[in-house]
Amino acid sequence: MWVAVAVFVVAYVFIAAERVPKMAVALAGAGLVLGLGVVGSADAFYSRETGIDWDVIFLLLGMMIIVGVLRRTGVFEFVAIWAAKRAKGSPLRVMVLLVLITATASAFLDNVTTVLLVAPVTLLVCDRLDIDPVPFLIAEVLSSNIGGAATLIGDPPNIIIGSRAGLTFNDFLVHMTPIVVIEILVFTLVLPLLFRGSFTVDPERAASVMDLDEREAIQDRTLLVKCGVVLLAVFTAFVGHSVFHLEPSVVALLGAGVLVLISSSKPKQFLASVEWETLLFFAGLFVMIGALVKTGVIGDLARLAADATGGDALTAVLLILFVSALLSGVIDNIPYVATMSPLVADLSAGIANPVHAEALWWSLALGADFGGNMTAIGASANVVVLGIAKRNGTPISFWEFTRKGALVTVITIALAAPYLWLRYFVFG
Template sequence: MNDWHGWAAIIVFVGAYVLIISEKVHRVAAALGGAGLMLAIGATDDESAFYSTGSGIDWNVIFLLMGMMMIVGVLKKTGMFEYLAIWAVKRAHARPFRVMVMLVVITATASALLDNVTTVLLVAPVTLLVCERLALPVAPFLIAEVFASNVGGIATLVGDPPNIIIASRAQLTFNDFLVHLAPLAAVLTAVLVLLCRIMFRKAFVYDEDRAAEVMALEEREAIKNPRLLVQGLVVLALVVAGFVLHPVVHYEPSVVALLGAGLLVAVSTVETGDVLSEVEWPTLAFFAGLFVMIGGLIETGVIGEISKALADVIGGSELGGSMVMLGASAVLSGVVDNIPYVATMAPITADLVRDMGGAGDHVMWWALALGADLGGNATAIGASANVVVLGIAERNRQPISFWEFTKYGLVVTAVTVAISATYIWLRYFALT
């Protein structure tokens, strides 16, 4: 750790985190204030903060979010989300728990093909409308979908950004993730449904009058602009294809999203200003501040020291090492965004694998992926999807507090990580 800068960076980060948790200061102000202090004390500098791929603002994440927010903003004007909301409610016979199950399964499945942020951007507007129609509390449904997006994201190489980093470093393929992690993702999704039934049981209040009103609606009447809907869906399909074909076309998701947003604005009659007004600018600013703060921890060697300490604890035991890697990654990813964490741990994990005599079934890499992806559910700022949904909820005057999210997130993380530990032990040690 580099002299006093490291301790100063820790104090700034912890102070900003406390402010975010306490909600005495808006999280955007806390993040940007913390970022400014990191720059002021010299924990990082402008070059590292704005241009470094390892310790600066992740512009791929920022522009991916912006592009997808623009596309979703155009689709909102077509009435598509009202159509989907009515369709989903009618298929679930307006029963609140059935609606939640449907939304959770759809979100988890979509997150395996898209990144989890894109998924929640598409599902959240539908959820808001469903809850409004049935007079249901919004928070439980949005929180459940965030959990589902992070759980479903473990299934494939493109499901969660840390998976892409791990695949590149460990030379893993799309099929490797499908074979090793997709079965676990399916199990964890089923477990999540059961947890939601218990955790959110008070939210499943059936309003017979509201249900009858929705069941009487004709979803097709919700479509306001069929031509714009076709244009939007074609562009969205092209964007999804670009995400899935990333290993072939080598376009970053941010580039694909921006190209899609630009194309949609160009071919449609929607005013550019209207589209930009749909972008969650406070959420993007929060991410920028958070990235700079974490970059300060990386630049001063704090993250490196933590990673080395973890490596020392692991030693040469593959079983013990995978369990420590899983647990420690889950804890740290609940506090530090999992993208820079995985970027820092990837070379250390590669050294550990080499010291243990080879990759084997890549168990250490799977432990890192599972810990980082599932640990993101622990707190309201543990993963990008969490922050995005909290921003959407606040903009729609349905704010979700840090603690409201986290009290459920800790339970889901503990259960899913425990099941993952059992899965690793059974598949790679007990049954081999």
């Protein structure tokens, strides 16, 4: 246990310090826990509880390949010019528009897929306006994690919770969407303060954007149609997960394979968009977190939180909310929710009032989803966007992201707590 904790803490310090590439740190940490026998190859590569989440890895790989082919059509340039013109060249209005688009899309796709699609558009908009894209990318990933909380399929932890608690897509819409709408509205209102000083643009540059014709950006209309058909099929399969019984990772890989085949794309063209460093970082991070799960560290922390409730439902709900937000900000929220779900199931079984019992699950979902915004490695979407920014030559530091993300987490959790109290204990 202590070896697993020590390796994770040291790795986390190195990741935060940013003196060594985070991919190298994650792989070194994974190598240590494997080499020292804390976890074995079966634990790291084959176990659903302690191993690499291959569904996440191959979902990312498939969507990165699809984005790589889609990029050749010029559609990202089209959307970038369209967004800039609708915002009349105002950086603040551009940010608000992209934030709302990202939050809405994240509710119906997973948030990683959403940021993979929106980030290239953002980079092009900022390039057209000659402004720093970093604040825009951070705002989008924060809104993605908030918006993804609204539905069963929007954030991977929700899928785990829905499966464990027997909650449906409609249950999430009814219970999670109202607070997510409130959170997004508040988040939009604080954007000018959160990113103060990021909205200055050269008037001539803004005027030149208004003169552009977005239709001229489309370079290959035939390929665009093919991409559109494949993306529609992929998104339909994502939304119809419960009907088709296909995991998102399988859907993404199938979509990528079909699109590469019908577009006659060469490997050099579509593999150039794959963030290999990000995928390897995830692999190493999953192994280190798996060591914490196997040795009982995460389980013990969750059990201590559960025991501290004293049998009071409201105390349990608020404690789960705050602890989930904190721990999900430090470790990836997927293994945390997988570990915490059995404990929440035990807690809810001991509560007589069914409304109060169900509130425990919504507390876990809100804490884990919103807590993922706390640090740069709190959620998968965060890591993906940091990788894209680095490849674009505009790296986002761990602390630059975390300063904004921690503040947004505090705001969202502060709004979630009274929502849970009012909805399930006052009016429930």
